[in-house]
Amino acid sequence: MRRVVVLLAVLCVCDGVRFGQLCSGNPSNRRRTSDTWGQGHYGARRCRSCLNLSGCEAAVNICLPCFRGNRDHKGLDIMCEDGSEVLAPFDVTLHGEVNVFTEPQQAAINSGLILRGEGLCFKLFAMRPDRTSGSVRKGDRIGTMLPMQSVYPGITSHVHVQMCDKSDPTQYF
Numbered sequence: 001m002r003r004v005v006v007l008l009a010v011l012c013v014c015d016g017v018r019f020g021q022l023c024s025g026n027p028s029n030r031r032r033t034s035d036t037w038g039q040g041h042y043g044a045r046r047c048r049s050c051l052n053l054s055g056c057e058a059a060v061n062i063c064l065p066c067f068r069g070n071r072d073h074k075g076l077d078i079m080c081e082d083g084s085e086v087l088a089p090f091d092v093t094l095h096g097e098v099n100v101f102t103e104p105q106q107a108a109i110n111s112g113l114i115l116r117g118e119g120l121c122f123k124l125f126a127m128r129p130d131r132t133s134g135s136v137r138k139g140d141r142i143g144t145m146l147p148m149q150s151v152y153p154g155i156t157s158h159v160h161v162q163m164c165d166k167s168d169p170t171q172y173f
Contacts, residue, residue: 017118019089019172020138022159023080023145029173032077037155040077042168075125075162076169082150082157086127086143088136092117097132100125109146114164120172121164 021027032040080086095114101107112125113132129143136142148157163169 017090017120017172019161019169021087022078022089022124022161024085024087025081026079026084030079031173032079032156032158035154035156037152038073040073040156040158042073042076042170044073046071046073074166075123075160076173077156077158077160078173080127080145080157080159082145082147084145085141086124086145086159088115088117088138088140088142090118090138091135092142093135094129094131094133094142095121097129098123098125106151108150109148111146112160113143115142122169123160123162123164125160125162127159 019029022029034040038044038046092115095116098112098114099110100112101110109126111128112123113127113129114121114123116122124143126146126148127143128146130141145157145159148155161169
């Protein structure tokens, strides 16, 4: 009987973790749903969509929408307008900057942050951190949303939230 009570107490504590506001213009953490570039839920299909087209006169770099994917989206996209403030969702410690994109065409949004708090380790992508170490309180500014529209015109601009172990973050929103 004692083991069951302890297990239930642990489950209740873990279930209580919720992300506070991530973006200054999105107090309810609205999620990116569907647009011409795809969907923002965990497990959505993704593909490599940036191309380098070399011609006689000059090379052209473009990113194109993807209509079928070859990998799964390992995060959750939270709507955030380009240039908006990105906020700490709860008291966190900052554990360094992270760069995720390999294509030169994506350089404008190739920055993010590793954070730990409330027993969670997670990463935020497509944002420029104000700093990369130390402690931050819930609601404090931690960075700026990068210009996603310059890389993916017409996409719903968003901060990508990814758990460090690549598990589904949806339960925390």
